Amino acid sequence: MSRSHFSREPNPEAAVYVISVAAELTGLHPQTLRAYERMGLIQPGRTGGGGRRYSHRDIERLREIADLTSAGIGIEGVRRIMELEHQVDALRARNEELVAELDAVRRGLAARAAAAQPANKLPVLHQAAGQSLVVWRRGR
CATH class of the missing domain: 1.10.1660.10 (Multidrug-efflux Transporter Regulator; Chain: A; Domain 2)
Known part of the structure; x- marks a missing residue:
């Protein structure tokens, strides 16, 4: 071994x-x-x-x-304390699972949002007062 x-x-x-x-x-x-x-x-x-x-x-x-x-503390008190400790441990474990799940969902949403934003390489169009159309390119 x-x-x-x-x-x-x-x-x-x-x-x-x-x-x-x-x-x-x-x-x-x-x-x-x-x-x-x-x-x-x-x-x-x-x-x-x-x-x-x-x-x-x-x-x-x-x-x-x-x-x-x-x-x-009497035996019945001990029993109740231990039951409550068990419940707290179970709730903590479930909370950790939910936090991990929420973090994964947030990461997924952030990744989707980043992927949905195309790189803007088109000229920027603005309509100025007097019905003129002004076109310019963003600085490099």
């Missing part, structure tokens, strides 16, 4: 940590992790045999839950 293969960042969604390691990394008891799973606050991956596997993202979420509960 190439050296660059080993230097890549691990996928934060990869479920790699067993419950004992997840508990140690978060400072929570394994029973607490199981309780949070029953409450729907966390959804670890499962092995073929049913063992729990936690991802880096799961570990971050567990740490956030621990921080909120240690600040005195």
Whole structure:
């Protein structure tokens, strides 16, 4: 295997940590992790045999839950905060998509407008007072 293969960042969604390691990394008891799973606050991956596997993202979420509960927020409050954070993240992502789409439309319109403006090489015609017609060429 190439050296660059080993230097890549691990996928934060990869479920790699067993419950004992997840508990140690978060400072929570394994029973607490199981309780949070029953409450729907966390959804670890499962092995073929049913063992729990936690991802880096799961570990971050567990740490956030621990921080909120240690600040005195109840589990239902934690659940609501996490739902709202998820909604905010989804709205931010959608906003980024819309901004990119708008920028692409603006670039397309600007390109069309530039293409629709032919180079004006014809003489400029002006009608002066007294019904005279004056013709001159633009300066070079």
